Amino acid sequence: MGLRSSLASLPAFGCREVITPARVSHAAVSKNGWVSMTASMPRDSTWTGSLPVALFTGGYLLLAILVAVGRANYEFLIYIGSILVVLxxxxxxxxxxxxxxxxxxSLSAWGFMHMCGGLLHVPESWPIQGDHAVLYSLWLIPETIKYDNLVHAFGFGVTSWVCWQGLRAALGGAAEPTWGRMLLVWxxxxxxxALNEVIEFGAVLAVPETNVGGYSNTGWDxxxxxxxxxxxxxxxxxxxxR
Structure with missing residues (x-):
């Protein structure tokens, strides 16, 4: 049987669509019998598709650096530096x-939320915790949930999602989200x-007058x-x- 006829017969065996070398780089069968395919996209498309994200991220980081330097906010420059290391x-x-x-x-949005949290001032009449009238100190629900808590929950939820994408890729791209794998991702x-808290602790040691908070703040983080x-x-x- 020739290659073309073999490929043409694949739908009869339960494949959702015909697999051709021009369309996929490899195929893996998942446990439910379907064929999971990874498209053989040109490598350049990886960076072309992410260019808008890179421009947005670079733009707000540059603005944040200028604002932090202008205000002599050395604590926040440490946080910006940590982001530049992670990028x-x-x-x-x-x-x-x-x-x-x-x-x-989502990762870029998390960084943007972080920059806004530390650099945007809020009116002192608004409900805040502590003496620093910035967005991070704002109570979204008085004495219950701060903007800081929201950023933590969103950011490390996204981190878990990224970890899942990495784990799935390591397992061949067709891994099912079993409870065991979800525990690893969690x-x-x-x-x-926890690493983020270590970075915040380093900022406290380097710049004692910070808005990081104490033991209770770390616990709520x-x-x-x-x-x-x-x-x-x-x-x-x-x-x-996905």
Whole structure:
């Protein structure tokens, strides 16, 4: 049987569509019998599709650096520096596993929320915690939920999602979101959240007059991380997020 006739006969065996060398780089059969395919997209398209995200991210980071320097906000320059260290890691990860557009934009949005939280001032008449009238200190629900908590939950939920994309790629691209794998993804998100607290602790040691908060603030940050990571893994498990 020739190659063309063999390919043409694939739908009869339950494949959703014909697989041709021009369309896919490899195919893997998942446990439900369908064929999971990874499109053989040109490598250049990986960066072309992410260019708007890169421009948006670079734009707000440049603006944040200018504002932080103008205000002599050395604490926040440390945080911006940590983001600049993480960006190449994200770029290398994207080059290897091709993160979804939604994941890239979510990571960028998280960074934007972080910049706004530390640099945007709010009226002192608004409900805030502490003496720093910035968005991070704002109570969204008085004495219950701060903007800071929202950023933590969103950011490390996104981190868990990215970890899932990395794990799935490592398993061949056709991995099912089993509870065991979701536990690994959840734990990975928590690990990155703990690393973030270490960075904040370093900022406190370097610049004592910070808006990081004390032990209680760290505890609530970790609680927010748990909630964000938990929502993410449930969404992946039941919503079949890519």
């Amino acid at each position: 190449p890691v994200i770029a290398v990860t994207h080059a290897k596993i091709r993160l979804t557009g939604g994941a890239l934009w 734990a990975a998100g928590q690990g990155f959240g 970790l609680v927010a991380n748990v909630l964000g990571c938990s929502v993410a893994v449930l969404w992946i498990r039941f919503g079949r997020a």
